Amino acid sequence: MILIGQYDSPFVRRVAIALRLYHVHYEHWPWSTFGDADKLAVYNPLRRVPTLLLDDGEVLIESAAILDYLDERAGDHRLIAAAGQQRRAALKVCGLATGLCDKMVSLVYEQLLHAATSDMWIARCRSQIGDVLDALQADRAQQATPFWFGNSPGHADIAVGCAMRFLADAHPDIHAPGQWPALAAHAARCEALPAFQAVVQPFIPPTR
Template sequence: MILIGQYDSPFVRRVAIAMRLYALPYEHWPWSTFGDAERLAGYNPLRRVPTLILPDGEVLIDSTAILDHLDELAGEERRLIAPHGTRRRAMLRICALASGLCDKMVSLVYEQLLHAAPSEAWITRCTAQIGGVLDVLEAERAGCATPFWFGGTPGHADITVACALRFLAEAHPALHAPGRNPHLAAHAARCEGMEVFRAVVQPFDSPRRRS
């Protein structure tokens, strides 16, 4: 399999970490959505990452859809999310909050860096959404008695939250407040201390600089 995208994207990183936890080998093409947009379009007309090319040439887009396929490959006993029921919905809720948080952070990056006159209304809205999600995730993590969100080993929820928090710290340091979210900070530190997380790291780089 071939994973396209740079690891400073929280969406690409969550897929890469899951692939390593599943022991699924892959080739990595660290293409930029700006500098490599045209050749990326040959595989994904949205020119977005992550994009995953399967051995038979099929192309998967969107991190959630990619992870769904990887879960199938891993099998029910090894998958990083419950297969069904209340527990699965709870895990998907945390993933949705964390991935939505990433969407808003990326949107804020583009608004601030790519527009000559950024919209203050949009910045205010994104900032409020980011803060609101962090408050909810902090409260929910505070109620967890296990090392990770749903037990003793990391799952998709843990990976997505940790990737979001790293992106927040690097792309929006002014919004990063570990003291306000101590349980999330501890969660991020626990995840980032694992070898599988340390193996998939790329410091955030401005889209303007990489184009």
Template sequence: MILIGQYDSPFVRRVAVALHVYGIAYEHRPWSVFSDAADIARFNPLKRVPTFVLEDGEVLIESGAILDHLDEVAGADRALIARQGPERRRALKLCALATGLADKAVSLVYERVLHKERSDLWVERCTGQIGAVLDMLESDRAAASGPWWFGDRIGHADIAAGCALRFLGEAHPHVFDRARWPALAVHADACEAMTEFQAVTQAFSVSA
């Protein structure tokens, strides 16, 4: 199996962390959506990452679809999300919030480096959305009684949030105030202390 994309992407890293937690071997091709777009297009016409190539050549796109497949490979007892019910729905909501936050952070990067004229209205909108999501995640994470969101075992919600927070902190260090969101700061540190996270670390770079 092949994971395409660089680890400074919170979406690629999310998949890579899950692969390491599951102990699933894979080949990594750290292709950039800019400089390696033609190579990515051979597998994904959207030229987006993560793109995941299965052993039989089938190609999966989007982190959610890739993780759904990995959960199936790992088996229900090892899956990093509840199989059904309120806990699954809550975890999926947390994942959507975290990945949505990451998407807004990426949009701010593009606004900064790709556009000649900055749209202050768009920057304000994205920054406001990020802050609102952080407020919601902070409240929810602070209310969790265990070391992770759903108890003693890390799950997809934890990983998605950890990867989003790492990206936000590196790409927009002025936006993520650790004093304002202390529970999330502790969560981010706990994630980065894990060998599974450390194995797939790449400093954020706009030029990559």
């Protein structure tokens, strides 16, 4: 299979780390949604990443759908509970982390790609980012296990780890490890894993 997208995207990185934790071999096409939009459109009309090309020609889009497919392949070894309260709790953490990434990406675009920025929109994004970080901090601080739901990493850990890396790279003015110590420790634990270390690309802000 082929994973399309650059690793500086927290969504692409999340999928790539899951592929490695699942020991699934893949080819990587580091296409940019800006510079390679025309090539990307051949496979994904939204021109978004991640996009996953399966060996039989099927194309999967959106990180959640891609991870659902990988979980289905993994069966009992999936990186999330199959059902029940723990699955719902993990999906909530994933939803908060991916929503956090959405707001961080929106903030990047607003500040760097618009000639005239909206102070109201910037303030709203920053407020949402801070509130989500507070919620994730409170949740993680209650967990006594090395990872969110046990002794090994799952989708919640990957999603939050990727979000924290993107926060540090894209928004250093917001990144404040001392304000969210449980998340900072969690991010450090994730980044120490070989799967995380193998999938790293510094974020370079796009130009106008």
